Amino acid sequence: MPGKSYPLNIVEVTRKVVDAWRKIKADLTLGDLTAEMLADDLTQAEPIEAAIAGLENRLTEARNRRDELYARMWERVKRVHSGVKGIYGDDSPEYELVGGTRKSDRKAPVRKAKLGA
Numbered sequence: 169m170p171g172k173s174y175p176l177n178i179v180e181v182t183r184k185v186v187d188a189w190r191k192i193k194a195d196l197t198l199g200d201l202t203a204e205m206l207a208d209d210l211t212q213a214e215p216i217e218a219a220i221a222g223l224e225n226r227l228t229e230a231r232n233r234r235d236e237l238y239a240r241m242w243e244r245v246k247r248v249h250s251g252v253k254g255i256y257g258d259d260s261p262e263y264e265l266v267g268g269t270r271k272s273d274r275k276a277p278v279r280k281a282k283l284g285a
Contacts, residue, residue, distance in 0.1 A: 179217060182210050 175181060189196065189203040196203070249268055256262040259271040 179210065179213055182206060182213075186210060 186203055186207045189206070194203060245267075248266055249263075252263050252266050253268060258268065264270050
């Protein structure tokens with residue numbers, strides 16, 4: 169997907185261009201384009217930018233709440249794993265039911281051959 173067809177700071181650039189245009193000659197037209205048309209575009213863009221910023225803040229808050237909830241859920245899941253492992257053992261079907269890997273199902277560690285010195 170190609171990049172945007174406009175600079176990321178387009179609102180800032182447009183504001184500078186409109187201000188400069190009005191200082192040069194306010195009633196100057198470039199074809200059918202006037203400073204007021206560009207200023208109107210800027211006026212329409214500002215509330216959209218504010219709305220996007222508000223939505224991004226809400227999204228950040230929602231992500232933070234989600235992350236806190238997921239961290240709490242993970243701590244509780246780990247507690248359940250540990251509790252079931254402690255009560256029933258790490259080779260029990262109960263431990264496997266809550267998501268643990270039974271001791272008898274684990275692979276033995278593979279020894280690596282030593283290189284001759």
